[in-house]
Amino acid sequence: MTWQEAKKHCEGDGAKLANLRNEWTRVYVELMAIKAPLWIGVNKMETSRYFRYIDGWPITQSNWDALEPRMNQPCVFVNAEGKWKTADCNQNMTSVCMKSTDVPPTVPSDFPGTCPDDPDSPRWQRNSWLPFKGHCYLFLTERVEWPDASANCVRHGGTLASIEDPFEQAFIKNGIDRYKDVHNSFWIGLYKTHKGMWMWLDKTAMDYTNWGEGQYSSNSYGAIQIADGRWSTGRPWYDRPYICKTSKVLHPAPPTIVSPGVHHQSRGRIILAVSLVIAAIAVGLVIVLFLFKKSGRRLPIPEKLTTFDNPLFFNNERSQPDLVDTSKLVANAEEETPGPVKTV
Template sequence: MNHPCFQTGGYFRFIDGWNLFTTYWAQNEPSRGQPCVNVDVDGKWKTALCNQTMNSVCMKTTEVPPPTEAGHSGVCPDHTTKIREHSFFMTPDSDETFAWVPFRDHCYLFMTDESDWPDAASSCVRLGGVLASIGDPAEQRFIKSKVEKLKDSHSAFWIGLYKTHKGTWLWLDKTPIDYVNWARYEPDDDTYGTVHSDDGTWRTGHRWHTRAYICETPKEITEQLPTVAAHKQEGTHQRHHVHSALVVVLVLTVLSVLAVTAFLLYKKSGRPLPTFDNPLYFNRERSLQPNMIDTSQLVGNAEVEENPEPIITL
């Protein structure tokens, strides 16, 4: 039955956009030139031509693939010194220094001293990395551009590809194999993988073969240091705050001097200081005070009005 995975852009991806996080390839798989994948009754994945007719399994889900990581920040390690195995004919002066070469989020060492695959793998570990894996066409082109410059002196370089006792090919760094660049008639019965410097294709090699090799390590993530522009901007903000504080202090000082001067001048004039005078309050009190009138006269007048004297006419 068909497996919902096919080869796009030179490497295998699921048709719903998910990357391959684990793989279950059968022996000597995946094969170059057969872009579609089917799963056998034993659960192993096998490549095939897409026009072959098979049973199929459909799946429906609401999950979406995670976003692709963007950016390749970080730096490569400093120059690495490889200590040679000293013998009667070699001295410590024969140690060599190699520079890591950056590409995307990894760094690479192209070691030109030849070793068998196990020794090359151990050497990469001592240098802080692992035998390189190749995950997509862009990384393949990068490695090919480097090794082809050395094709006159080195025909092939070990990479971290090896075959298990079950016949399954794996990457030493546990990267899923979702891209292959095997040469024609490869892989064969040999155990380890190489990249040839003349055309960049992958071929197999025996353990006793000696080859140059490629180490790989992730970039080192460092804390971002403030830039000169950031320092300048920070200094500008600090100067702005200092100037604002000085202006506030100056204004308060001037206001204080004016207030003291006004107080002294008013006191020198001899006029009494103004007091609190609420017209509503005092008007209310005046309205409540009785008029300054002789109440005895009012009473007398009232009595006269109530008992008026008889008018005597002559």
């Protein structure tokens, strides 16, 4: 079937053309594609002219073949090697349908956070990052080679910019228009692997492209042209200005002060009352001891304790008439009670 016929066939069965948004599904479809190429649920003509799954899920990981995706071929199939390829939607191929109860995420409308300070710029030039949705962008006009531009972006706290969709493309195009009288292009974070696959330096999925005519297959690094916003390629030794990109900085919310509940208030009052009682008892004991000491009277001491010399309770350690020297008592007892007298 053509891609559109395959889509209708799946919908007639209460399903959709498959999306490969997790590893298990991707491997399963790749195994089925060994027998014949399979249409999947990607057609950029139905998703704002960039590659997204038609059921609303974004492409977070892809497996494009070399020199893919091509701009003039909107529909996507998986070939016998498990690679993704674009094709004319009117070609006849087999297809794979998928039923799922998962709900795709909604597109966020609020993008909190602020752009970071630029640690590699003078103080009077800081905060030069420009915000757009969830990211910030730095347009640097020094002309350097692509590898140097990549390293410089890291020093500034970001990476060479990726372009994820037509909206981000329009923002960046507007940003570089200011330099059209001085420069003709800026480096971006595109590079070609040794297998001929184009990738973004920050690992963004390659689901949107805007290549200029004849530019896709040449050279090894990507740039964006100021004149029309199309992407071009260049050798690593070309000197160009460049664009850095980083995520917004999210500031922690201020702590919320919550008034304690009734239970915590009651517990606090009980603890306070107990503390006051203990403090009052301690003060009372100190006052009683002070008064006894001042009056010269002794505290009532149990009889068994009177044999101990305790200066805490007596004013004069030398004058303690009630104490008895037991050693003398023993000696006197021996003198008064001599042992038996022998008679001869």
